[in-house]
Amino acid sequence: MLQATPLAEGWTLRHGSDTLPAAVPGCVHTDLLTAGVIPDPFLGRDETEVAWVGRRDWTYERELPAVDGHEQIDLVFDGLDTVAEILLDGELLGRTRNMHRSYRFDVTGLGGRLAVRFVSAYAEAEAVRGKLGERPAAYTEPYQYLRKMACSFGWDWGPTLVTAGIWRPVRLERWSTARIARVRPLVTVEDGRGRVELQVEVERSRVEAALAVEATVGGVRARAEIDGTRGVVRLSVPDVRLWWPRGYGEQPLYDIELTLLHDERPLDVWRRRIGFRTVELDRRLDAHGSGFTFVVNGERLFARGVNWIPDDVFPSRITRERYRERLRQATDAGVDLVRVWGGGIYESEDFYDACDELGLLVWQDFPFACAAYPEEQPLRGEVEAEARENVVRLMPHPSLVLWNGNNENLWGFRDWGWEERLAQDSWGEGYYLGVLPRVVAELDPTRPYAAGSPWSGSWEHHPNDPAHGTHHSWEVWNREDYAAYRADVPRFVAEFGWQAPPAWATLRRALPGEELGPDSPGMLHHQKADDGNGKLRRGLERHFAFPEGDFDRWHYLTQVNQARAVAAGIEHWRSHWPVCAGTVVWQLNDCWPVTSWAAIDGDGREKPLYHELRRLYADRLLTLQVRDQGLVLTAVNQSAEVWSGTVTLRRMSVEGVVVGTANVAVTAGRRSVADVDVPRELEPAGPKEFLVADADGLRALHFPAPDRDIPYPRPEFDVAPVPGGIEVTARTLVRDLLLQADRLDPAARADRGLVTLLPGEHVTIGVRGWEPRGDQDAAAAARSALYCMGPSR
Structure with a gap:
């Protein structure tokens, strides 16, 4: 039977003559942080103090024990970030150049000093650029020249922290006769029966051995012989319970197990959970253009979505519990679709497992974003290899409903001046309209594929034509008042959003000792968008008198404006269902403390927008x-x-x-x-x-x-503590009342955001994580953390 031994302990990180303990999985930055070599780049302006880390080469080392008792020993890396040489006692085992793939090396009979030498991602990217020529991009960093998480090079909400390291688990696998190399599960539903076809590939150490596979799911068992290195097992499960998105039904999951046998002796086992459901994407022409409507189990959906970015710029720090917490926050806000954005990663199994259980539909971008990507080697082969691996890896998950080729690259080619600059150079079209749809059609024909977002379906229409396919609405944030969201009815709004700063306690932690102001040094450093503060100001001035010199009021009003802007879009577009079939807010989460479009800030605190989504995405x-x-x-x-x-x-x-x-x-x-x-x-x-x-x-x-x-009256209201929170009773109109609970205690959370009270009305605001001090007047403390419209109280 195949045996796996994790190799998580005993690693060191070496640069020159310095050696530090290393955590695996992990990355160079987190190891240097633990050792106290670098400051926390999330605090103040210390991001700039650690820029040198991404420009260096680094080596991870440990002893690799020599083991025997099996015919084959493999060294398996689930993820290496990014360009590396793997050596054993100085002998080269292989090279890697793709963060989005796993790697396997034969180390049978070997042992000794294992070294993983990482070359600076900058050096690799610049070498590829020198070989293949310059390609345009939305940002100046050279992220499009290697297969790595693009946003580690910085984004308009993210820091520039270019990582390196063994970012996913590594292990030794020992096996004899044969092992399961790949299982491709095709899961469909026909006439109430669940159909499962398992396409199995094996690797052999003994060619002559007779092999078979046996699979079970839902109480049904089936068996097939392996012909050479391949076999197919088919199972038919009667009366299956359908998996539904949240809000439409339950999410039953079925355990599936496949065992590789030799003379009835088990050699290897593959286990997953699957769900039975059908998914279609209705893109037919109609009187309004061409649609983009998800249909699950025959039910047409208005998708209530959010865009997902990596929840930490150092992804190895994201635990199973953190994924579950963040995705639970999404479902509690009424979200039923999460788009995994193309400047990030293919997330870990923990992410998709949580989506399966919570009923969150997953739209998965392939990792291409906001740039022209060369299609020549060495990139082309890496792109196809990573796509093949990840399509098969993620296929079991019923939550996954769409493969999407890229983020904004087809649009960029047409509108951002790329076409003229590129002349005849490759830029990625061959991936999005060639390689990727071919891979999906071959490996996962049970799911739809879209060439990009935005994308109108063909070059016959502008890529971002709101009447056809998916649309990104960014002119409003960049140049207009949010009332302009109501000017049209796109078929599916895959990106739109409005900025606001993070919660008060998040700012205080991230900018210790700073006198906060919209343009204070730390605030400006944690605002990565081009003219971001200018756009925030212009957005405020269309609705409010700008609060010069009053940071607390600016902070409150920008939070209000974000919630109102997103509400203006969603209310308008939902009111036009079924012409508009979905909204995907940019964005759910942040990867560090920053002024951004997120509903949940980099410390996990909910902005008022988050609570507003609960209203906007409710069933009614x-x-x-x-x-x-x-x-x-x-x-x-x-x-x-x-x-x-x-x-x-x-x-x-x-x-x-x-x-x-x-x-x-x-x-x-x-x-x-x-x-x-x-x-x-x-x-x-x-x-x-x-x-x-x-x-x-x-x-x-x-x-x-x-x-x-509006001549608001001076707001008058009474505040009284009640079990688990406070009660506010209005004596006048009180518009957009907000309790910023984290001002009471950094651990405190309120259970609601903005609320408008008419005279005589009252609301109970639940607060957890706050206990007034013995000598503290709870009502007075709560009043100090309450904000609303109108003249100052």
């Missing part, structure tokens, strides 16, 4: 939309039940006087949207009035003027 959403015919009340019902009820409309003054009321009936069928015209006499007149719509515990608000023009 009530929204007021301005249409050509006037103000429209829209009931969005993504639940499986008909939503019928009465909506109470109140036209009110900001002083709290009810000017007019009406009750209107609304009925939205299952998975549908219903519109009701608001009576003209209830439409607010000028900045002193607003409209409130209430139904079944849901509320929609419409203020017809920007906040800077």
